[in-house]
Amino acid sequence: MASNHLKWESKQLATWYFTFAAIIFGAQLLFGLIAAIQYVMPGFLFEIVDFSIARILHINALVVWMVFAMIGSVYWLLPDETGIETVGIKIGKLLFWVFAAAIVVVVLVYLLVQVGPADETTIWFITEGREYIEAPRWADIGIVVVVLGFIGNLYATGMKGKPTGIVTVLMADMLAFAGIYLAGMFFTDNISVDQFWWWWVIHLWVEATWEVFVGAIAAYGLITMIGAHRKVVEMWLWIEVAMLFGSGILGMGHHYFWIGTPEYWWEIGALFSALEPLPLVAMFIHVLYDWGKQQGAAHQRGEEGSVITNKPAFTWFILQAFGNFLGAGVWGFFHTLPQVNLYTHGTQFTSAHGHLAFFGAYATILIGMMYVAIQGSNGIKVLKHTKSSIAAAWMIAGGVMGMTVALTIAGYVDVIVTRAQMGATWAGYFDGHSGMWMLQGMDWRLIMGVVTFLGFLFLIKDFLSTGKNAVHIR
Amino acid sequence: MANKSVWSDNRFWQRSAAWVTGFAAILLIWLTFDTSGQISMGSDADLKNGVTKRVPGPTVINYKITYEMDTKRGHEVPVIGAKEKFFGRDDYSEKEAGDLLHLGKLGSQAKNCMDCHTLLGNGAYYAPDLTKAWLDPAWESTGSMQAMTGKNTKEEAMAEFLQFPSKYPTHARMMPNLGITAAEAKGLVAFLKHMSSIDTNGFPRNFGKIQGALNGK
Amino acid sequence: MVEVLAVQPEIALNDFLPIFVSSALVIVFGGFYVGIYTAVKVGMLKKWAMPLAYLFWLLTAYCLYVMGSLMHVGDTTAKALVVAMIGYLLLPHAVYYMQHQVHEQNEH
Numbered sequence A: 001m002a003s004n005h006l007k008w009e010s011k012q013l014a015t016w017y018f019t020f021a022a023i024i025f026g027a028q029l030l031f032g033l034i035a036a037i038q039y040v041m042p043g044f045l046f047e048i049v050d051f052s053i054a055r056i057l058h059i060n061a062l063v064v065w066m067v068f069a070m071i072g073s074v075y076w077l078l079p080d081e082t083g084i085e086t087v088g089i090k091i092g093k094l095l096f097w098v099f100a101a102a103i104v105v106v107v108l109v110y111l112l113v114q115v116g117p118a119d120e121t122t123i124w125f126i127t128e129g130r131e132y133i134e135a136p137r138w139a140d141i142g143i144v145v146v147v148l149g150f151i152g153n154l155y156a157t158g159m160k161g162k163p164t165g166i167v168t169v170l171m172a173d174m175l176a177f178a179g180i181y182l183a184g185m186f187f188t189d190n191i192s193v194d195q196f197w198w199w200w201v202i203h204l205w206v207e208a209t210w211e212v213f214v215g216a217i218a219a220y221g222l223i224t225m226i227g228a229h230r231k232v233v234e235m236w237l238w239i240e241v242a243m244l245f246g247s248g249i250l251g252m253g254h255h256y257f258w259i260g261t262p263e264y265w266w267e268i269g270a271l272f273s274a275l276e277p278l279p280l281v282a283m284f285i286h287v288l289y290d291w292g293k294q295q296g297a298a299h300q301r302g303e304e305g306s307v308i309t310n311k312p313a314f315t316w317f318i319l320q321a322f323g324n325f326l327g328a329g330v331w332g333f334f335h336t337l338p339q340v341n342l343y344t345h346g347t348q349f350t351s352a353h354g355h356l357a358f359f360g361a362y363a364t365i366l367i368g369m370m371y372v373a374i375q376g377s378n379g380i381k382v383l384k385h386t387k388s389s390i391a392a393a394w395m396i397a398g399g400v401m402g403m404t405v406a407l408t409i410a411g412y413v414d415v416i417v418t419r420a421q422m423g424a425t426w427a428g429y430f431d432g433h434s435g436m437w438m439l440q441g442m443d444w445r446l447i448m449g450v451v452t453f454l455g456f457l458f459l460i461k462d463f464l465s466t467g468k469n470a471v472h473i474r
Numbered sequence B: 001m002a003n004k005s006v007w008s009d010n011r012f013w014q015r016s017a018a019w020v021t022g023f024a025a026i027l028l029i030w031l032t033f034d035t036s037g038q039i040s041m042g043s044d045a046d047l048k049n050g051v052t053k054r055v056p057g058p059t060v061i062n063y064k065i066t067y068e069m070d071t072k073r074g075h076e077v078p079v080i081g082a083k084e085k086f087f088g089r090d091d092y093s094e095k096e097a098g099d100l101l102h103l104g105k106l107g108s109q110a111k112n113c114m115d116c117h118t119l120l121g122n123g124a125y126y127a128p129d130l131t132k133a134w135l136d137p138a139w140e141s142t143g144s145m146q147a148m149t150g151k152n153t154k155e156e157a158m159a160e161f162l163q164f165p166s167k168y169p170t171h172a173r174m175m176p177n178l179g180i181t182a183a184e185a186k187g188l189v190a191f192l193k194h195m196s197s198i199d200t201n202g203f204p205r206n207f208g209k210i211q212g213a214l215n216g217k
Numbered sequence C: 001m002v003e004v005l006a007v008q009p010e011i012a013l014n015d016f017l018p019i020f021v022s023s024a025l026v027i028v029f030g031g032f033y034v035g036i037y038t039a040v041k042v043g044m045l046k047k048w049a050m051p052l053a054y055l056f057w058l059l060t061a062y063c064l065y066v067m068g069s070l071m072h073v074g075d076t077t078a079k080a081l082v083v084a085m086i087g088y089l090l091l092p093h094a095v096y097y098m099q100h101q102v103h104e105q106n107e108h
Helices: A009-040 A051-082 A089-112 A120-125 A137-160 A165-184 A191-226 A230-255 A264-275 A277-300 A311-333 A338-344 A348-377 A387-421 A426-433 A436-468 B010-039 B044-048 B058-062 B094-110 B144-149 B154-163 B182-196 C013-041 C047-071 C075-107
Strands: B063-070 B075-083
Touching: A009 A051, A009 A089, A009 A348, A009 A436, A051 A089, A051 A137, A051 A165, A051 A191, A051 A348, A089 A137, A120 A137, A120 B094, A137 A165, A165 A191, A165 A230, A165 B010, A191 A230, A191 A277, A191 A311, A191 A348, A191 B010, A230 A264, A230 A277, A230 B010, A230 C075, A264 A277, A264 A311, A264 A338, A264 B010, A264 C075, A277 A311, A277 C013, A277 C075, A311 A348, A311 A387, A311 C013, A338 A387, A338 C013, A348 A387, A348 A436, A387 A426, A387 A436, A387 C013, B044 B058, B058 B063, B058 B094, B058 B182, B063 B182, B094 B182, B144 B154, B154 B182, C013 C047, C013 C075, C047 C075
Parallel strands: none
Antiparallel strands: B063 B075
C-alpha cells in the first residue's frame, strides 16, 4: 500500500497489520476449503493434513487475522481521535514483527509436527489442543507480552492526547480483552473446570469484548464516513456498551448448560442470552438512524448525491449491521434456550451459527476498516466502488450466507436423527451424517465455500489496485 | 426549548455503562465461586461413602457407571454402581487413578481430539461426541466395535482402536493414526470413563436408547 | 445439596422445525418492527408505513408464543416472555425520544 499520504506513523503501522491480516484471512479460507472437501471426500489428504489439522488452522487463522486487523484498526484511528502521534510507535513496530514471526512459527509447527506425546512438552511447544486457543504455551506468553505492549501504547496515547468517548471505550475494552486471555492458559485434569474457564476466553471475547470493539469501530466509521454527529454517536456507543456487557457477560450461562456445571445456569443463560440480540438490533438501527439523519440533512441543505465518503467501506459496515443481527442474533437465538439447546448443542447448527456470526459481526467490519486504510493511504476524498469491490462483497457475503444455509439444513438432520432419534451414540452420529440432506448440505457448503474464496480473490485484487483507480474523487 | 435532559447526557450513559458492566461482572465472579465449588473433583472417600459429586474423583474408574433417567430431575444422570474391573483391576489407588486421568487428559489435548470430536458437546463436529462414549452400546460385549477389535473387554477394545484406528475403519470418514502408545491409550480410556461419570444435566438426551424410546412413534 | 426443581420435558420430533422457524422469526420480525419504526421517524419511509411496524410487533409476539408453547417453557419463563414483549414494544419509542433530544440540543 502506498503510504506517502500518511503523515502519521501510527497509520503506517496500521497498514502493516492490515496487510498481514489479509494474508492470514486467505490462509483461513484455504484451510476451510480443505476441511470442507474432507466432509465430501473423507480420503482427501488423510494422514497428511487431517481434518483436525485443517480445522485448527482454519479457526486459529480466523482468530489471528481478526486480532491483527483489530490492532490495526486501533492504530489507524488513534491519531484521528486523540490528535497526536501514537506514543511508543517504535515499540509498536518491533512488536508487530515479533508477533508476525511467532504466528508463522506456530502455524508451521501445527502443520508439520501436528501432534505430540501426552506430556507437558506438547502443551508447551506443539499444541494445547483446546479449540480456538490451541496455540502452545510459549506462544500464549508471547501473545500476552505483545498485546500488553499494544495496550501500553493505547493507554499512553489516550492519556497524553484527547481521550474521546471512542478511545475511552477502546481503552477499557482492550484491557478486558487481553486480561481474559489469561483464563485460558493453565492445564487441569478436570474437564469441567477446563471448559468452564475456556469459555471465559471464548465467550467473553466474541460475545462481549469483541462486540464492544466493533461498536467503537462502527462509531468511528459513522463519524468519518458519513459525518455523523460525535455527541450522538458516542451516546449510542455508551448505551451499546451497557447493553452488550449487560447481556453478554452473564449470557455466558448458555455455555454452562451441559459441561458439568449446576442447573441454575439454565435460567441465567436463557434469560441473558435472550437479551443478547437486543444490542445487535440497537446497533443495526443506530447505523440506519445516523445514515437517514445525515442524508436527510444534506438534502435539506440542497446537496445532491450521497453523504458517504467511502462506498466500499460503508457497504461492509452495512453488511456488518445485517450480518451481526442475522448471524449472532437470529442464528444464535434459535438454539440458545436450554430446552432446545439440549438437542442442538455440538451439531452442525453450531457450525452454521459460528460461520455467519464470525463473518457477520467481525470479518465484515474489519474488511471495511481495510478500505478506510486504503482511502487514507492514497489520499482519496471519496472512495468509490469498482467492479471488483462489488463482486467481492456479493461473492463473499453470498458465499458465507450460502454456507450457513447449507449447514443449517445439515444441522437440522443432525438434530433430528443423531440427537432426537438416536441419542447421540457413535452409530447415531454416523446415521445422521450419512443422510441425504446431510450429504447434499455438505456438497453445497463446499460449493459456497469456493464462491467465498473466489470473492476473496476479487477483494485482494481490489485492495491492490483500487488506490490507483481514476474513478475516485481525490 | 429542549432542556438539558438526563437522558441525553453522555455522562449519564457513561456511568450507566460502567455500573451495568460492573454489576454483571461481579455477579459472574460470585457465580464462578459457587460453580467452582460444585464442579471441583470429588475424592476416593466421596465415592466410598456414596457422596454424589458433579465431577467424581479419578477412582470412579473402579466402578460401573450407567446413565439413568432421574424422574425428579426430569433427565438422565450418571449413576455410579458396584465395583467393575478396569484393565483387570478394580483397586486403583487415588494416586494411580489420578495419574491415569492426568495422562489421558494430557493426551486428549496433545492429539487435538477436540478438533474432530466434541467433548461435553464442545469441539468439532466431524466425528461423534465423546461425552458418554464410555457408555456407548457399540463398545459393549454385544456391540459392533468390541467385536471388530476382537477384544474381550470394553476398555481393551477402546484402547486397541485408539492405537490402530485405521485398522478398524467403520465409515469412509476414518480416524487417523495419531501415534497413540499403549500407555497413552489406557490413559485416554480412563479419561473417557471419568468423563462419562460427570453430571451433565442430561446431555446428551436419550443416550444409547436407539430409536428414541420416548420419541419413536 | 439444593433441591432441583427444573425439569426438562421432551420435545416432540415434529415440533423441532416449527420451533426453529418461529424462534428465527421472532428476531426477524422484531428487527422489522424497530427498523420500520426508525425508518419512518427519520423520514426514510412515508408515514403510512407505521401501522406495518406495529403489525410486525404483533407477529413477533405471536411467534414467541408459538415457540414458548412448543418448548414447554415453565410458568416463570412464560411471564418473563410476556414482560419482554411489552418492553420490546416500548423500546424504540424510548430510544427515539432520547436521540431526538440529543439532536435538538446539538443542532438547533
